Amino acid sequence: MTAYVVWEATIPDMSRMQAYAEKVGATLDAFGGRYLVRLGETDVREGTLGAHSSRVMLEFPDMDTARAWYTSDMYQEIIALRTDNASGNLYFMQGV
Numbered sequence: 374m375t376a377y378v379v380w381e382a383t384i385p386d387m388s389r390m391q392a393y394a395e396k397v398g399a400t401l402d403a404f405g406g407r408y409l410v411r412l413g414e415t416d417v418r419e420g421t422l423g424a425h426s427s428r429v430m431l432e433f434p435d436m437d438t439a440r441a442w443y444t445s446d447m448y449q450e451i452i453a454l455r456t457d458n459a460s461g462n463l464y465f466m467q468g469v
Contacts, residue, residue: 375468376436381425382461393454400451404442406433425461439465
């Protein structure tokens with residue numbers, strides 16, 4: 374069953390995220406992941422965005438693969454490029 378990874382982010386300086394952006398795609402490819410949303414426009418119709426106004430949504434074949442991507446050596450080698458330059462919430466969601 375498809376799984377999704379959602380990152381709600383505040384990115385103070387996009388230029389500092391460039392190294393992460395250049396490397397993360399290869400980690401997604403290695404685990405069959407793909408972007409569904411990548412910091413696109415958000416149009417809030419009900420409620421609020423909360424503390425973090427940027428959104429990224431990834432799709433993986435299943436929850437085990439999403440978790441394997443996140444814990445992989447390949448991703449862990451670059452994760453600090455994201456966490457050192459942005460704040461936010463990252464969570465995994467089971468699809469239907």
